[in-house]
Amino acid sequence: MAEKVRARLGERAVVSNQADLAPWLTDWRGRWTGQAAALLQPASTEEVAEIVRLAEASGVALVPQGGNTSMVGGATPGEDGSALLLSMRRMNGIRAIGPEQAAIEAGVILADLHDAAEAIGRRFPLTLGARGSATVGGLASTNAGGTQVLRFGTMRQLVTGVEAVLSGGLVHDGLAGLKKDNRGYALDQLLVGAEGTLGIITAVAVRLVPAVIARGVAWVGLADPQAGLDLLRRLQQQTDRVEGFEILPQDSLDRVLRYIPGTRPPLAGQHAWHALIEATATSAGEEPPSELLQRLLEPALADGLVEDAAIAASEAQAEAFWRIRHSISEAEKKSGPAMQHDISVPVATMPRFMVEAAREVEARFPGTDASGFGHLGDGNIHFHVRAPAEAGADWIAGEGPAASRFVHDLVTAAGGSISAEHGIGQMKRGELERLGSPARLAAMRAIKAAMDPHGIFNPGKLIA
Amino acid sequence: MAEKVRARLGERAVVSNQADLAPWLTDWRGRWTGQAAALLQPASTEEVAEIVRLAEASGVALVPQGGNTSMVGGATPGEDGSALLLSMRRMNGIRAIGPEQAAIEAGVILADLHDAAEAIGRRFPLTLGARGSATVGGLASTNAGGTQVLRFGTMRQLVTGVEAVLSGGLVHDGLAGLKKDNRGYALDQLLVGAEGTLGIITAVAVRLVPAVIARGVAWVGLADPQAGLDLLRRLQQQTDRVEGFEILPQDSLDRVLRYIPGTRPPLAGQHAWHALIEATATSAGEEPPSELLQRLLEPALADGLVEDAAIAASEAQAEAFWRIRHSISEAEKKSGPAMQHDISVPVATMPRFMVEAAREVEARFPGTDASGFGHLGDGNIHFHVRAPAEAGADWIAGEGPAASRFVHDLVTAAGGSISAEHGIGQMKRGELERLGSPARLAAMRAIKAAMDPHGIFNPGKLIA
Numbered sequence: 001m002a003e004k005v006r007a008r009l010g011e012r013a014v015v016s017n018q019a020d021l022a023p024w025l026t027d028w029r030g031r032w033t034g035q036a037a038a039l040l041q042p043a044s045t046e047e048v049a050e051i052v053r054l055a056e057a058s059g060v061a062l063v064p065q066g067g068n069t070s071m072v073g074g075a076t077p078g079e080d081g082s083a084l085l086l087s088m089r090r091m092n093g094i095r096a097i098g099p100e101q102a103a104i105e106a107g108v109i110l111a112d113l114h115d116a117a118e119a120i121g122r123r124f125p126l127t128l129g130a131r132g133s134a135t136v137g138g139l140a141s142t143n144a145g146g147t148q149v150l151r152f153g154t155m156r157q158l159v160t161g162v163e164a165v166l167s168g169g170l171v172h173d174g175l176a177g178l179k180k181d182n183r184g185y186a187l188d189q190l191l192v193g194a195e196g197t198l199g200i201i202t203a204v205a206v207r208l209v210p211a212v213i214a215r216g217v218a219w220v221g222l223a224d225p226q227a228g229l230d231l232l233r234r235l236q237q238q239t240d241r242v243e244g245f246e247i248l249p250q251d252s253l254d255r256v257l258r259y260i261p262g263t264r265p266p267l268a269g270q271h272a273w274h275a276l277i278e279a280t281a282t283s284a285g286e287e288p289p290s291e292l293l294q295r296l297l298e299p300a301l302a303d304g305l306v307e308d309a310a311i312a313a314s315e316a317q318a319e320a321f322w323r324i325r326h327s328i329s330e331a332e333k334k335s336g337p338a339m340q341h342d343i344s345v346p347v348a349t350m351p352r353f354m355v356e357a358a359r360e361v362e363a364r365f366p367g368t369d370a371s372g373f374g375h376l377g378d379g380n381i382h383f384h385v386r387a388p389a390e391a392g393a394d395w396i397a398g399e400g401p402a403a404s405r406f407v408h409d410l411v412t413a414a415g416g417s418i419s420a421e422h423g424i425g426q427m428k429r430g431e432l433e434r435l436g437s438p439a440r441l442a443a444m445r446a447i448k449a450a451m452d453p454h455g456i457f458n459p460g461k462l463i464a
Numbered sequence: 465m466a467e468k469v470r471a472r473l474g475e476r477a478v479v480s481n482q483a484d485l486a487p488w489l490t491d492w493r494g495r496w497t498g499q500a501a502a503l504l505q506p507a508s509t510e511e512v513a514e515i516v517r518l519a520e521a522s523g524v525a526l527v528p529q530g531g532n533t534s535m536v537g538g539a540t541p542g543e544d545g546s547a548l549l550l551s552m553r554r555m556n557g558i559r560a561i562g563p564e565q566a567a568i569e570a571g572v573i574l575a576d577l578h579d580a581a582e583a584i585g586r587r588f589p590l591t592l593g594a595r596g597s598a599t600v601g602g603l604a605s606t607n608a609g610g611t612q613v614l615r616f617g618t619m620r621q622l623v624t625g626v627e628a629v630l631s632g633g634l635v636h637d638g639l640a641g642l643k644k645d646n647r648g649y650a651l652d653q654l655l656v657g658a659e660g661t662l663g664i665i666t667a668v669a670v671r672l673v674p675a676v677i678a679r680g681v682a683w684v685g686l687a688d689p690q691a692g693l694d695l696l697r698r699l700q701q702q703t704d705r706v707e708g709f710e711i712l713p714q715d716s717l718d719r720v721l722r723y724i725p726g727t728r729p730p731l732a733g734q735h736a737w738h739a740l741i742e743a744t745a746t747s748a749g750e751e752p753p754s755e756l757l758q759r760l761l762e763p764a765l766a767d768g769l770v771e772d773a774a775i776a777a778s779e780a781q782a783e784a785f786w787r788i789r790h791s792i793s794e795a796e797k798k799s800g801p802a803m804q805h806d807i808s809v810p811v812a813t814m815p816r817f818m819v820e821a822a823r824e825v826e827a828r829f830p831g832t833d834a835s836g837f838g839h840l841g842d843g844n845i846h847f848h849v850r851a852p853a854e855a856g857a858d859w860i861a862g863e864g865p866a867a868s869r870f871v872h873d874l875v876t877a878a879g880g881s882i883s884a885e886h887g888i889g890q891m892k893r894g895e896l897e898r899l900g901s902p903a904r905l906a907a908m909r910a911i912k913a914a915m916d917p918h919g920i921f922n923p924g925k926l927i928a
Contacts, residue, residue: 100697142646156650166903166906166907167910170901170902172904173903177810178843178879179808179841179843180609180842180884181881181884182606182881182883182884183881183904184927185657185662185907185911186657189620190649193648193650198649233563237563239747282704287749344643345642347564377643378643415642416640416642417642420644423646424647437635437637439635440648442631442634444649447649447654447915450910
């Protein structure tokens with residue numbers, strides 16, 4: 001198969017030297033390693049279509065890969081080496097960009113999209129830690145989220161259309177990015193979040209939004225997560241300019257202060273919980289966002305909903321507040337072994353869930369320490385279960401999986417999702433099989449079989 | 465089959481008296497009439513599941529129906545009488561409602577949802593002419609739009625989750641309305657807009673938004689549609705509070721003034737084109753929307769982008785402006801026979817399309833008079849081709865279809881959609897087959913066959 005591709009598409013389209021291949025056979029966190037005889041590098045949609053036709057004819061599967069930043073092994077091939085890697089990185093052109101939309105190829109790196117939007121005075125609002133590596137094709141295929149989802153949503157809300165190569169090498173072209181189109185099934189939305197299992201996304205059209213001309217960032221101390229949600233709702237009733245609302249417990253803050261050099265507590269006193277709030281302005285006519293936050297937080301301070309608050313007085317201070325939030329994972333890693341869970345429940349029930357789930361986990365697994373932090377406004381937290389103090393690193397492989405299943409059981413019982421933003425990939429496939437509803441699993445299997453009759457699209461991921 | 469349902473679910477669940485059935489066998493505009501031995505009226509999701517299991521076992525198809533307000537015959541059974549009607553009107557409970565979301569059964573009428581949201585100080589923003597009859601199940605199944613799509617989107621953007629009965633009577637429950645959920649394929653989004661061909665939507669969770677406390681409505685005169693789009697973009701760069709932006713040519717306005725009693729021209733002079741603009745305020749802290757419009761329109765008047773403008777000085781005047789817009793269809797009907805087209809193209813190309821398509825149609829079909837009006841900001845207009853003055857009503861059946869095909873060809877060549885908001889139903893199925901891309905048609909057929917293996921879900925609609 002690789003030789004056929006080389007013959008049709010030329011030398012540059014195929015990498016089969018194992019030394020050159022190696023970096024792409026292991027995920028970025030080093031959790032999964034697979035094998036592949038070659039990595040294919042098409043330069044155009046027509047080349048992808050040619051590869052798909054060859055793969056179906058040869059019965060060889062394809063594992064699409066963008067920046068190789070999956071959190072769930074979604075872009076790593078299987079260990080048997082039967083599949084080929086399909087790298088989209090050479091397809092990195094910006095086909096069109098205007099004030100409302102951009103049409104960009106799958107291999108464009110998120111940071112480059114940010115720059116391209118900024119260059120025309122606009123903004124692509126989604127961002128995340130891997131912005132320097134993650135590609136828009138991968139972001140769309142995994143319906144990526146991040147810290148700025150509150151106002152503009154995940155990729156699903158930002159993608160206005162998809163170009164993809166489907167079974168038979170047929171090219172679905174949804175790039176016109178029509179705001180209204182009722183010609184049947186939502187194929188573009190079906191491909192978003194399908195993790196490359198239904199076809200290969202070759203380009204996406206995305207919505208651009210007004211550039212931010214000013215932001216205000218506040219740090220508040222809270223009695224509990226419910227106070228955080230009450231505050232968020234109160235803010236949202238009065239403005240739609242809140243773009244970030246992250247919550248964390250005191251112990252997460254303590255861990256950051258202990259392990260991350262140069263961090264300082266934003267507030268003078270101790271508080272059981274904390275929230276980081278960001279509001280923006282996109283036009284000069286609007287009330288400056290720091291003043292907006294000041295005005296909206298004052299009554300919450302006065303009536304005790306908020307225990308204390310600090311509004312960043314400078315961009316440097318705003319960055320320092322955000323640095324605390326972005327350092328939680330690193331501080332956690334330094335503080336010891338933990339099982340991490342990317343989960344969501346309905347926003348309204350998240351405060352109670354955070355408190356009760358931690359209590360139940362700690363009771364069931366004595367010595368563990370559980371807490372969640374993250375995107376309260378999206379109903380999505382990262383819920384960590386830390387190993388008992390006396391446990392070693394082998395706790396992860398020992399009791400860890402049982403603790404994770406217990407967390408996933410609690411999430412499922414609460415009507416939530418065992419994967420809020422990271423996807424299923426190979427990491428959570430067993431848990432999806434175990435906990436997915438019969439209707440969801442049956443529909444997914446039917447769709448997978450219908451759209452991938454030769455089984456060539458990212459096998460072993462998401463759904464069989 | 466009907467007798468089996470009667471035996472299992474009781475007398476109330478089946479209407480087989482043809483006199484009682486008759487109103488539901490013809491669409492509300494009287495364009496399609498079908499036959500059915502009975503109308504089934506389940507009262508719960510479990511009853512729908514029971515009906516689906518019986519239907520699959522008996523090989524009897526089901527035609528789901530809400531308020532019977534389809535524009536494309538989507539809820540009317542076929543003429544052969546082999547299918548049963550499945551009315552969702554008894555499932556009209558509001559299961560839960562809170563500030564952020566409501567979970568409502570498929571048979572809830574849109575106006576009742578509006579009232580329920582208003583009763584808790586919130587708003588469900590989507591609205592349309594049939595709000596007193598259309599049900600949320602039908603609105604979701606057809607991804608309905610309307611005049612307030614600009615800010616909050618169509619049903620696709622407002623539905624946060626779907627409960628539906630799928631093949632095998634399996635119940636998919638997406639009502640938790642998780643803001644983030646990456647457990648695989650977007651089943652809820654796939655069911656939205658599927659026109660009942662993949663399963664029966666039994667309930668939906670929808671997003672609620674802040675109630676409007678004030679609105680400002682402006683009428684402006686414009687040289688051409690491009691000036692309208694330039695104005696809209698300028699407004700949107702400075703505010704996100706524009707909720708409506710409708711455009712119409714002078715001849716549409718003239719027809720309303722001539723045929724609709726009590727209407728008056730909003731501006732003193734004549735203008736080739738007109739736009740109706742609505743901005744809202746949802747909190748007391750915001751600049752009043754009339755002042756906002758005044759402030760933003762002044763420079764556009766000064767530099768000639770807008771020829772003239774009037775801002776409604778009262779709610780009565782705002783209503784009068786909107787009444788002109790809402791009366792266009794009625795005025796058109798009174799003025800003579802016309803073929804109507806619900807089309808979209810990319811927003812940026814709509815101004816040129818409106819002008820050029822009208823010119824091309826009139827050249828190809830001498831004596832006709834073509835023009836479009838509607839949702840410029842959504843890239844969606846209603847494009848009418850009026851019969852030549854000397855033609856009679858039989859022009860509709862004679863030259864009419866050729867004119868429609870010509871319009872659809874132009875739309876397709878422009879990368880647009882032959883159905884922006886009304887859906888395909890039975891009316892446009894032939895055109896979808898003729899103009900749909902091979903990739904779209906193949907994917908839709910594969911999904912249809914996979915999710916409806918017994919062919920019982922709304923046969924003869926959308927896709928075979």
